[in-house]
Amino acid sequence: MDSTLQLSTGPKTAYVAEPASRSTRAVVVLHELLGLNDDIRRITDRFAAAGYRAVAPDLYEDLGARPFCMARAMSAMTRGGGPVVPVVEAVAEHLRSEGATQVGVAGFCMGGGFALLAAGRGRFDVAAPFYGLVPGREALVSICPTVASFGGRDRMFRGGAERLRRRLSDAHVPHDVKLYPDAGHSFMSEHPEWMRPLGGLPPLRAAHHHESAEDAWDRMLRFFDEHLKG
DSSP: EEEEEEETEEEEEEEEEEEOOOOOOOOEEOOOTOOOOHHHHHHHHHHHHTTEEEEEEEETTTTTTTHHHHHHHHHHHTTTTTTTTHHHHHHHHHHHHHTTEEEEEEETTTTHHHHHHTTTTTSSSEEEEESSSOOOOOTTOOOOOOOEEEEEEESTTTTHHHHHHHHHHHOOEEEEEEETTTOOTTTTTOGGGGGGGGGGOOOTOOOOOHHHHHHHHHHHHHHHHHHHOO
């Protein structure tokens, strides 16, 4: 359910999903450009079903009215995280204060870029960016083990998988980076019906791709199980 978290950075609206039994493993879920919507809540619920305490903060809160909040969030990403990354870190601190011993971060589209920026600051134990902007090497100095997934038909973020793989290899960080040739951008998302006709349009080719989505989800959970011992 949507809740108000009392963070070190101030109150923050977030969707919180609890596992069936108490867990010391947690994950911060970062939404895509469309914001904290029902699809991100669905994904957050999947983390809880897999045994994680999952929290999806509203990254647009306090950034102003849309579409200005979207522009400000994207600008923050290009500037190394701006006011967004401290909020992501504060959510992780909140989870640890409530008993989580290890915390991962997963992000989608815009959230994938923020997941890498936050993970690169050494505050997370594992990261799972999905088709997000890959920051420069200087932002990944303290990057944690990372499992990443990209769509091969996504021409806007072309080369992101290889770029991230190379940077993680150079940093000697455990990683699993995969490019799905039949998937486009946003292939994990189940968008509302009115958006689906837009899915085939270049350059993003943004559409749900079931086979790629399920394989990416299984890879991520296996990687999390390996690096979040709980």
